[in-house]
Amino acid sequence: MKKEIEIFERYLKTKNLSLTKERKLILDEVFSIDGHLEADEIFLRLKKDKKDVSRATVYRTLGLLVNSGLVRKVYLGEDHIHYEHTHGHTHHDHLVCIKCGKVIEFSDKKIEKLQASVCRERGFQELSHTVQIFGYCKDCKE
Amino acid sequence: MKKEIEIFERYLKTKNLSLTKERKLILDEVFSIDGHLEADEIFLRLKKDKKDVSRATVYRTLGLLVNSGLVRKVYLGEDHIHYEHTHGHTHHDHLVCIKCGKVIEFSDKKIEKLQASVCRERGFQELSHTVQIFGYCKDCKE
DNA sequence: GTTTAGATTGAGACTAAATCTCAAGTAGGA
DNA sequence: TCCTACTTGAGATTTAGTCTCAATCTAAAC
Ligand SMILES: [Mn+2]
Ligand SMILES: [Mn+2]
Ligand SMILES: [Zn+2]
Ligand SMILES: [Zn+2]
Numbered sequence: 526m527k528k529e530i531e532i533f534e535r536y537l538k539t540k541n542l543s544l545t546k547e548r549k550l551i552l553d554e555v556f557s558i559d560g561h562l563e564a565d566e567i568f569l570r571l572k573k574d575k576k577d578v579s580r581a582t583v584y585r586t587l588g589l590l591v592n593s594g595l596v597r598k599v600y601l602g603e604d605h606i607h608y609e610h611t612h613g614h615t616h617h618d619h620l621v622c623i624k625c626g627k628v629i630e631f632s633d634k635k636i637e638k639l640q641a642s643v644c645r646e647r648g649f650q651e652l653s654h655t656v657q658i659f660g661y662c663k664d665c666k667e
Numbered sequence: 668m669k670k671e672i673e674i675f676e677r678y679l680k681t682k683n684l685s686l687t688k689e690r691k692l693i694l695d696e697v698f699s700i701d702g703h704l705e706a707d708e709i710f711l712r713l714k715k716d717k718k719d720v721s722r723a724t725v726y727r728t729l730g731l732l733v734n735s736g737l738v739r740k741v742y743l744g745e746d747h748i749h750y751e752h753t754h755g756h757t758h759h760d761h762l763v764c765i766k767c768g769k770v771i772e773f774s775d776k777k778i779e780k781l782q783a784s785v786c787r788e789r790g791f792q793e794l795s796h797t798v799q800i801f802g803y804c805k806d807c808k809e
Numbered sequence: 810g811t812t813t814a815g816a817t818t819g820a821g822a823c824t825a826a827a828t829c830t831c832a833a834g835t836a837g838g839a
Numbered sequence: 840t841c842c843t844a845c846t847t848g849a850g851a852t853t854t855a856g857t858c859t860c861a862a863t864c865t866a867a868a869c
Binding site (some may be wrong): 600620622623628631633635636638640643644647648649650651652653654655656657658659660661662663666 | 682691696742762764765771773775777778781782785789791792793794795796797799800801802803804805808
């Protein structure tokens, strides 16, 4: 599998943009995290590492990463967006425990197929989707 | 079918709260709108009608309406929450056109069943879910 | 190597959604 | 009537995210 950095650089090339040192720092930080991450988390981790990058650049670069297809936004019921790697991960959706906050990933081919046929019936061209199921996880239900 | 106001009042009773004139104004305004609505829309409509209610009370009351089960929050990919009636409407999910903003509702029993079985397999107790499919509607796809 | 146009950045101002604070007012049961 | 808990509005606050703009960098063209 291609490395993230190559994909990102190729994407940037197509937009006449370049892989600056700030963008590389952010890319590395994002791919050093497993699981769901937040913009501010990237900003603070880099700051702690004395690899300062401005908050604006973090947001700007996360946008580029999303557009390049390496990363996607996920909505987990909180008041800010989370991000997760798509590169190297198969598509999945989320069960979110509203008590302990745990996020459980699942994927179901049959659901995906049915969603695709809903779109087909409506003449809708799907680009992406997110499914969130909120409730209590095994450990939290009474 | 029971009227919204009765359900709301009963809910409030169980919480030792009362149906004040502000809460009634907001309830009426919310149920006068068909489709997806925003908190600020309620605030501004009431203001225009000279039925002033503070923004804080609008948010507080929308929270109560959600807890009472009359209304639910929906995430449509924008930077603020939308609300929609649940009372008197069957459950559905959304296709969101990222070009013209159109929101198309759909419901699919088979998808819902499969989601339920995903939860069952994981010992997850579902309370609610939302599905959003983003893409181009019939009129917007190239 | 210079020039130059366009890309890039950081600091901090700004916006907007949503929540919080708190003093003043209200409702209802004892 | 008294008391307590509920309720509200105004505006402050919080927080996520965007925008502005001057300074700097990049890389292609000369
Ligand atoms: Mn995930
Ligand atoms: Mn709807
Ligand atoms: Zn849990
Ligand atoms: Zn459209």
